[in-house]
Amino acid sequence: MIELTIIGRGGQGAKTAAQLLAEAAMETGKYVQSFPEYGPERAGAPVKAFTRIDDSLVRVHCAVNNPDIVGVTDPTLLKAVNVTEGLKQSGILVVNTEDSPEAIKKKLNFNGKVFTLDATRISIDTVGKNLPNMPILGAILKATDIVPLDILREMVRHKFEKKIGKDLTDKNILAIEEGHKEVKNA
Amino acid sequence: MKLALSGNEAAAYAMKHINPDVVPAFPITPQTEIMHNFAGFVADGEVDTEMILVESEHSAMSAAVGAASAGARVMTATSANGLALMFEIVYIAASTRLPIVMTVVNRALSGPINIHCDHSDSMGCRDSGWIQIYSENAQEVYDNIIIGMKLAEDMKIRLPVMVCQDGFITSHSIDVVEPLEPETVKNFIGEHKAIYPLLDVENPVTYGPLDLYDYYFEHKRQQVDAMWYVKPTLRQIFADFSKISGRAYDIIEKYFVDDADQVIVTMSSTAGTAKAEVDELRKKGQKAGLLKIKLFRPFPYEEVSEALKNAKHIAVLDRSLSFGADAPLYSEIKSALYNQNKKICSYVFGLGGRDINLEDIKKVFSEIQKLDNTCHDIRFIGLRD
Incomplete structure (x- = not known):
């Protein structure tokens, strides 16, 4: 079973990202679970959302405490939250930051794989707003191969086009693709 | 077909496939999403349900009792303090032998105020005369609601059913659910048969009269007997359900x-x-x-x-x-x-x-x-x- 945590700030789409990943994984025949941490959320406060992906029915219904993958949607969270807490030694950390993967590795004293990208800039360039969840999703797919990019693209189109229109959907898909392209690792 | 649904969405889907006549509802966390989704099905004309937006849960259960007495197939949902506010009418629904199905999204009953899961709400109703079924995941939520409807309306039973699921843990978690075809559900639960409906004006009846020491005790005894039929009937329903779904359950x-x-x-x-x-x-x-x-x-x-x-x-x-x-x-x-x-x-x-x-x-x-x-x-x- 693969367990993933997305740490974000309220309003950045951590829940949406975790859920999209689960739904895309389900399309590939996997069993999934996805849920956010429900506390006193408000825009800007640190929030977490989780996804589990497995070959058989996901039976556990507890919080994800030892994820394989952590995605961080806001650079300022590195100071506010211990983002590697519980992350497996061999785990994967994907961070929205202008810093290099090496710098983050050193800063957090983390020995697993680190991937970084400037998801804020990518989302402003593509969607026109600071909505870093889509580039982070693209980066997670590059870092892990848990879901093929095509399937996520189709899932986003299927879920978003009716709600937000073709133009904005295309921009979101572009944000995913740019995140997938630009992410660097160490 | 597999869908990624939360427990609340699974409950709304089950209600959509049952297509009840009347759904009185009042919002409360973490149940709200069920009625939010179901109201969408009503607005889009995907069900024939008359949805009654009431001013409190006491009114929601009162409207459920009224509609079920009139002869309608009735469903609703609530949580915690909402269930507590219904409490008086919850007993009346059971003792009037009305086959209402209510999803209870389990949440701690205050205080101090808390919106998260425990079973203090439905456990407070364990002596109310309702059948209670608890669900492990979103698939069971969907299945138990359909099974619960058939059980409630069985002619030997005619009792209301609470289908419980864990607030947030199940209700707000995306899970893989395989719903049945609407037609399959329709055939499985069958036509709703009203008993002594109030709307049958040719044959007028009285509901809820004063019932003192002359007959009250006998009526309570009838509720005891109705409960006795639940286990064998539910086993039969589980067996029939496994034929249409491939999912085998037991009590x-x-x-x-x-x-x-x-x-x-x-x-x-x-x-x-x-x-x-x-x-x-x-x-x-x-x-x-x-x-x-x-x-x-x-x-x-x-x-x-x-x-x-x-x-x-x-x-x-x-x-x-x-x-x-x-x-x-x-x-x-x-x-x-x-x-x-x-x-x-x-x-x-x-x-x-x-x-x-x-x-x-x-x-x-x-x-x-x-x-x-x-x-x-x-x-x-x-x-x-």
């Missing part, structure tokens, strides 16, 4: 129980977490097992007694308390085992949504191996000192 679920030395007994989503830990312990050679109680009212005493006859050590995990008395599930299990000399211990966990993880379950399995006598004090899981 209790034994997971590696038959040869188990240590057995945890619990309900709802925690049963899933416990199954995962049983798998781990079995790999290491420990004979661990999990007994899930799906039907809590009427309580399956004989089935539990039979299922646990080989168990050496038993832990009962309750997600609610009865202050000054045994916790609700523990009380029933102890009662079911009264003539077996078992080592059994009461654990309380997860109040107000406190997480229970695999480590916690593992610790219980390890602790109960060392039980030498029945333990008398409640043990608390994940409680700060």
